[in-house]
Amino acid sequence: MKIVSTDFLTGAVSPRQYPPGTHPEFAFAGRSNVGKSSLIKSLLCRKKLVRTSSTPGKTQEINFFRINHQLIFADLPGFGFAKVPKQVQKRWQNMIEQYLQNRKTLAAVIFLIDIRREPTDLDRDLKRWLDACSIPCIPVATKADKLSKSEQKKQIKKIAEAFFSETGETVIGYSSKSGQGRKELWSEILTRAGNLRVEEEGG
Numbered sequence: 001m002k003i004v005s006t007d008f009l010t011g012a013v014s015p016r017q018y019p020p021g022t023h024p025e026f027a028f029a030g031r032s033n034v035g036k037s038s039l040i041k042s043l044l045c046r047k048k049l050v051r052t053s054s055t056p057g058k059t060q061e062i063n064f065f066r067i068n069h070q071l072i073f074a075d076l077p078g079f080g081f082a083k084v085p086k087q088v089q090k091r092w093q094n095m096i097e098q099y100l101q102n103r104k105t106l107a108a109v110i111f112l113i114d115i116r117r118e119p120t121d122l123d124r125d126l127k128r129w130l131d132a133c134s135i136p137c138i139p140v141a142t143k144a145d146k147l148s149k150s151e152q153k154k155q156i157k158k159i160a161e162a163f164f165s166e167t168g169e170t171v172i173g174y175s176s177k178s179g180q181g182r183k184e185l186w187s188e189i190l191t192r193a194g195n196l197r198v199e200e201e202g203g
C-alpha cells in the first residue's frame, strides 16, 4: 500500500477519549522492546512518527493514527517492562482490557513477539483476552534478521505451537531492518480491513 498520509489523531487513556471509529482499526501490542515502534515505522515507511516515546515503559497512552484516511492504527503501550511498578502494570492492564472490550471498529490486533524469545505469561494472558473477546489476532515474530532462515523457521514453528495452534493463525516473520514480512503483513491487514464496513467519516 502506498502511504500518502499518517495523521496523529489523539492519545487516550479511557474510552471517552478515543477518536471516532471512522475506519477499520488495527492495534499493535507486545512487550516493551519487542520492536513495536520500529515495526510501525517500517510498515508506514516513516523514519519518525510523532508521539512515540523513546523511554521504554513510559508510553502509558493508546496513540491513534489515521493512515491514508482509510485505516486507524492504535499503538498500545508496551507491557512487561521490568521497572514498571505493579500499580502501573495494573493500570496498563485495565486500559488494554477496556480498549479490547469497547472498541467496536477494531478489526484485529497485531500481536508482536520477539522471534528469539519464549512466549511469556503476559503474552499468554493477552492472547487469552483476545480469544475471550473474539478479536482476530495477527501474530508477528519481530527481529527476524537476528536469526538465519532455518533458525527463523524453527522459532516461528515453536511460537505457533505454543500460542496459535488452537486458533490456527499464521505467524509472520518480520524484520524492520530488511523489510522482510512487510508485504505479507500489509496483505493481512488490508484483507481484514476489506471484510469490514465502517461508516463514512464526517457524519
Ligand SMILES: Nc1nc2c(ncn2[C@@H]2O[C@H](COP(=O)(O)OP(=O)(O)O)[C@@H](O)[C@H]2O)c(=O)[nH]1
Residues within 6 Å of the ligand: 030, 031, 032, 033, 034, 035, 036, 037, 038, 039, 056, 078, 142, 143, 144, 145, 146, 174, 175, 176, 177, 178
Ligand atoms: N535487528 C533488529 N533490531 C530491531 C528490529 N526492530 C527493532 N529492533 C531494535 O530493538 C530495540 C527496540 O525497538 P523498538 O522499536 O523501540 O521497540 P518497542 O519498545 O517495542 O517500541 C531497538 O534497539 C531497535 O533498534 C528488527 O527488526 N531487527
Ligand SMILES: [Mg+2]
Residues within 6 Å of the ligand: 036, 037, 038, 052, 053, 078
Ligand atoms: Mg516503542
